[in-house]
Amino acid sequence: MIIEQKLKELQIVLPEAPKPAAMYIPVKQIGNALFVSGQIPFRNGELVYSGKVGSERSLEEAQDAAEICVLNIIAVAKEYLGNLDKIKNVTKLQGFVNSEATFNKAHIVVNAASKLLYEIFGEAGRHARTVVCTNELPLDATVEIEAIIELIG
Amino acid sequence: MIIEQKLKELQIVLPEAPKPAAMYIPVKQIGNALFVSGQIPFRNGELVYSGKVGSERSLEEAQDAAEICVLNIIAVAKEYLGNLDKIKNVTKLQGFVNSEATFNKAHIVVNAASKLLYEIFGEAGRHARTVVCTNELPLDATVEIEAIIELIG
Amino acid sequence: MIIEQKLKELQIVLPEAPKPAAMYIPVKQIGNALFVSGQIPFRNGELVYSGKVGSERSLEEAQDAAEICVLNIIAVAKEYLGNLDKIKNVTKLQGFVNSEATFNKAHIVVNAASKLLYEIFGEAGRHARTVVCTNELPLDATVEIEAIIELIG
Numbered sequence: 120m121i122i123e124q125k126l127k128e129l130q131i132v133l134p135e136a137p138k139p140a141a142m143y144i145p146v147k148q149i150g151n152a153l154f155v156s157g158q159i160p161f162r163n164g165e166l167v168y169s170g171k172v173g174s175e176r177s178l179e180e181a182q183d184a185a186e187i188c189v190l191n192i193i194a195v196a197k198e199y200l201g202n203l204d205k206i207k208n209v210t211k212l213q214g215f216v217n218s219e220a221t222f223n224k225a226h227i228v229v230n231a232a233s234k235l236l237y238e239i240f241g242e243a244g245r246h247a248r249t250v251v252c253t254n255e256l257p258l259d260a261t262v263e264i265e266a267i268i269e270l271i272g
Numbered sequence: 273m274i275i276e277q278k279l280k281e282l283q284i285v286l287p288e289a290p291k292p293a294a295m296y297i298p299v300k301q302i303g304n305a306l307f308v309s310g311q312i313p314f315r316n317g318e319l320v321y322s323g324k325v326g327s328e329r330s331l332e333e334a335q336d337a338a339e340i341c342v343l344n345i346i347a348v349a350k351e352y353l354g355n356l357d358k359i360k361n362v363t364k365l366q367g368f369v370n371s372e373a374t375f376n377k378a379h380i381v382v383n384a385a386s387k388l389l390y391e392i393f394g395e396a397g398r399h400a401r402t403v404v405c406t407n408e409l410p411l412d413a414t415v416e417i418e419a420i421i422e423l424i425g
Numbered sequence: 426m427i428i429e430q431k432l433k434e435l436q437i438v439l440p441e442a443p444k445p446a447a448m449y450i451p452v453k454q455i456g457n458a459l460f461v462s463g464q465i466p467f468r469n470g471e472l473v474y475s476g477k478v479g480s481e482r483s484l485e486e487a488q489d490a491a492e493i494c495v496l497n498i499i500a501v502a503k504e505y506l507g508n509l510d511k512i513k514n515v516t517k518l519q520g521f522v523n524s525e526a527t528f529n530k531a532h533i534v535v536n537a538a539s540k541l542l543y544e545i546f547g548e549a550g551r552h553a554r555t556v557v558c559t560n561e562l563p564l565d566a567t568v569e570i571e572a573i574i575e576l577i578g
Contacts, residue, residue, distance in 0.1 A: 141379060142386035143401035147363050149305055149422045152455055154364045157402030171373075210453050211460045215404045218561055220477075226447060226563035233448035248449035249463030249571040251521045252561035255371055255405035257379035265402040269455045294532060295539035296554035300516050302458055302575045307517045310555030324526075368557045408524055408558035410532035418555040 122203035125239055136198040137161045137191055145195035152210070153199070153268040158191035159260035160184040168261040172228065173219030176261050181216060182231035188214075188264040189232040193239070196268060208243045208269040209236050214250040215263045226250045232264055275356035278392055289351040290314045290344055298348035305363070306352070306421040311344035312413035313337040321414040325381065326372030329414050334369060335384035341367075341417040342385040346392070349421060361396045361422040362389050367403040368416045379403045385417055428509035431545055442504040443467045443497055451501035458516070459505070459574040464497035465566035466490040474567040478534065479525030482567050487522060488537035494520075494570040495538040499545070502574060514549050514575040515542050520556040521569045532556045538570055 126133065137158065139145060146155050160168040160183075168184035170176045176184075197203050214229035216222070229250040236244035246266075256263050279286065290311065292298060299308050313321040313336075321337035323329045329337075350356050367382035369375070382403040389397035399419075409416050432439065443464065445451060452461050466474040466489075474490035476482045482490075503509050520535035522528070535556040542550035552572075562569050 139401075141383040142390050142398070143365070143383075144398050145400070147361065147398070147400040149361065149363045149420070150303065150456065152305075152458075154400040154420070156400040157404070208453065208455065210455045212449070213402070215402075220407075220560040222561055223563060223565040225561070230447040230449075237448050245448070245450050245453070247451070247453040247460040247462040247571075248445075249519070249569065250563055251463070251559045251569060253404045254373040254407040254526075254560040255375055255378070257376060257403055259376040263402065263404060265400075267455070267460070292554075294536040295543050295551070296518070296536075297551050298553070300514065300551070300553040302514065302516045302573070303456065305458075307553040307573070309553040310557070366555070368555075373560075406557045407526040407560040408528055408531070410529060410556055412529040416555065416557060418553075 129238060133194045134162045134190055136194040146199045151270045151272050153196065153270055155192050155195060155266040155268060157263045157265040158188045159263050160187040161191060162187055166258055166260060169259040170261055171217050171219055172261060173222030178224060178227065181228040181261050184262040185229050185232040185264060186235050188262055189235050192266045205270050206268055207271045209240060209246040209266060210269050211247045211267040213265045215253045215256060217256040217261050218252045222252060225252045228262060273357060282391060286347045287315045287343055289347040299352045304423045304425050306349065306423055308345050308348060308419040308421060310416045310418040311341045312416050313340040314344060315340055319411055319413060322412040323414055324370050324372055325414060326375030331377060331380065334381040334414050337415040338382050338385040338417060339388050341415055342388050345419045358424050359421055360424045362393060362399040362419060363422050364400045364420040366418045368406045368409060370409040370414050371405045375405060378405045381415060435544060439500045440468045440496055442500040452505045457576045457578050459502065459576055461498050461501060461572040461574060463569045463571040464494045465569050466493040467497060468493055472564055472566060475565040476567055477523050477525055478567060479528030484530060484533060487534040487567050490568040491535050491538040491570060492541050494568055495541050498572045511577050512574055513577045515546060515552040515572060516575050517553045517573040519571045521559045521562060523562040523567050524558045528558060531558045534568060
């Protein structure tokens with residue numbers, strides 16, 4: 120339980136894995152690749168951050184939202200895998216930042232998520248990444264992040 | 273021809289597979305994964321839904337557009353595979369909803385696509401999903417959806 | 426060195442591979458699939474195109490930006506692979522065009538990237554593709570493109 124130990128060291132308590140409220144599932148596996156559905160900043164059933172960066176939300180709030188998205192990614196992966204040590208690599212993140220059309224720091228928002236993955240998984244947590252803004256997100260969430268995770272074969 | 277039979281039961285007639293008007297192809301395979309290009313609501317050569325949700329289009333119209341996108345995904349997969357029974361799983365959808373910056377129900381739009389996949393493919397049709405809004409789409413289409421499909425090995 | 430030869434014939438000099446300024450990496454491999462991080466129009470350390478299409482940037486400028494993104498995709502792949510002849514296929518592009526909410530030609534922007542890939546890689550360069558607009562991009566870049574590349578097994 121190496122990753123669980125690491126979470127403890129970092130004093131991170133995973134939120135409960137968000138349940139999809141609709142006709143999709145949190146993760147789906149193809150070969151060794153685990154596709155994780157886009158996660159928004161829910162914490163234990165409550166949307167913690169809604170509103171746009173550049174007006175309603177600060178950069179710091181959006182970074183916090185990005186971290187919660189990543190914890191949800193880990194939480195749904197854990198629910199599916201049972202044991203987080205089955206994760207070989209975080210392969211890719213795609214991040215969407217709900218923002219005003221003048222907010223050009225989406226990469227700095229999602230970098231908080233990337234940093235957190237590195238702290239938890241070390242080199243295995245370093246990933247390819249695409250970050251863009253969007254004019255709106257489901258439930259007006261501030262950030263949405265999806266992931267592709269490589270599992271131990 | 274299990275899936276074709278299911279389509280008949282559901283009284284679904286697949287549209288003709290949209291031809292890319294440009295330098296890309298509708299699907300490309302890597303291993304058992306079939307990447308399907310983003311589909312917009314074309315039906316037999318005509319764009320059925322353009323315009324933004326939250327002003328020019330209703331939620332119901334956008335849901336209908338999402339269903340047409342999914343039928344196009346199935347149509348281009350069929351054109352490539354010959355037989356839809358070669359599909360093992362729908363792994364992932366990514367949906368983009370052309371909307372006003374205040375429309376926070378993109379997930380409900382794309383859920384119509386997810387439901388339709390479940391009706392057609394059953395459990396194999398349940399997928400991971402990411403849905404976001406966008407301020408505009410090619411040809412001002414109302415919805416665009418791409419897919420990753422797992423093929424029988 | 427077939428692809429290097431082809432680049433010479435086309436008189437294309439690859440830019441230096443952009444270094445991520447943050448906690449992610451330019452590419453990450455899973456099996457034979459190489460995920461390339463979203464590239465923006467940097468050329469040798471300088472962002473060549475910023476600003477939105479439909480107001481601050483013309484269609485032609487955005488197409489030029491899309492070509493630079495693709496050259497950066499090739500540059501980071503080369504840095505990782507050493508030899509571009511290890512590329513079997515360009516599987517998928519995802520393109521984001523920073524635009525006004527009325528600009529409905531994002532597909533024509535990113536088609537310049539698709540054309541360039543076809544010129545360089547021939548049939549192997551033909552790919553599945555998703556193109557959308559976005560209200561903003563990191564650093565106000567005009568275009569961002571990510572890729573999935575299949576490597577020779």
